[in-house]
Amino acid sequence: MQGMDHSNMQGMDYPGKKEPTPESRTTGLLPAGTAQPGSRYDQPGIGIDPSERRVLVYSDLKAYTPWPDRRPPGRELELQLTGNMERYIWSFDGKKFSEVNGPIHFEHGERLRLIFVNNTMMEHPIHLHGMWMELENGAGELIPRKHTLNAKPGERVSALVSADAPGSWAFHCHLLYHMDAGMFRVVKVA
Numbered sequence: 018m019q020g021m022d023h024s025n026m027q028g029m030d031y032p033g034k035k036e037p038t039p040e041s042r043t044t045g046l047l048p049a050g051t052a053q054p055g056s057r058y059d060q061p062g063i064g065i066d067p068s069e070r071r072v073l074v075y076s077d078l079k080a081y082t083p084w085p086d087r088r089p090p091g092r093e094l095e096l097q098l099t100g101n102m103e104r105y106i107w108s109f110d111g112k113k114f115s116e117v118n119g120p121i122h123f124e125h126g127e128r129l130r131l132i133f134v135n136n137t138m139m140e141h142p143i144h145l146h147g148m149w150m151e152l153e154n155g156a157g158e159l160i161p162r163k164h165t166l167n168a169k170p171g172e173r174v175s176a177l178v179s180a181d182a183p184g185s186w187a188f189h190c191h192l193l194y195h196m197d198a199g200m201f202r203v204v205k206v207a
């Protein structure tokens with residue numbers, strides 16, 4: 018991965034986008050001064066050209082049946098997706114799994130909003146075990162439920178969670194070499 022070609026990361030357009038600097042090309046982090054990331058649920062992922070075929074995107078998703086828990090979230094938890102391509106470290110909030118102090122706590126029965134902000138130039142499909150993440154894509158009561166939510170470079174993804182499953186659950190990037198490199202946490206529901 019060290020010699021990875023980033024050329025396919027430069028065609029992405031999003032609010033406040035800046036061209037990669039030599040430094041950001043090396044670290045894999047977005048260039049300094051990039052505007053607050055927004056959601057881009059209407060865009061396909063990296064390397065998918067919608068002019069070649071019909072592409073389904075996150076704004077197309079809706080649930081088959083409404084999820085019964087319609088409570089508004091009682092709190093928000095925002096996680097930064099971070100990394101250093103040069104050292105091949107991937108992390109949440111700048112800390113790889115071996116550096117964090119204990120699990121992320123959800124209170125059993127609470128309803129919360131989980132937000133991922135992708136500070137890197139790579140996509141990260143984030144997988145929460147044990148509970149659904151409801152993608153806030155504007156589908157109303159048919160809000161779609163997912164176990165894995167992909168965050169594009171510079172994107173902000175928000176989801177609602179009903180913490181209905183007591184126990185300790187894996188929470189990680191589903192690119193398994195990112196998980197191995199540190200993008201992993203434990204979510205404890207108690």
Ligand SMILES: [Cu+2]
Nearest residue numbers: 141190192195
């Ligand atoms: Cu990843």
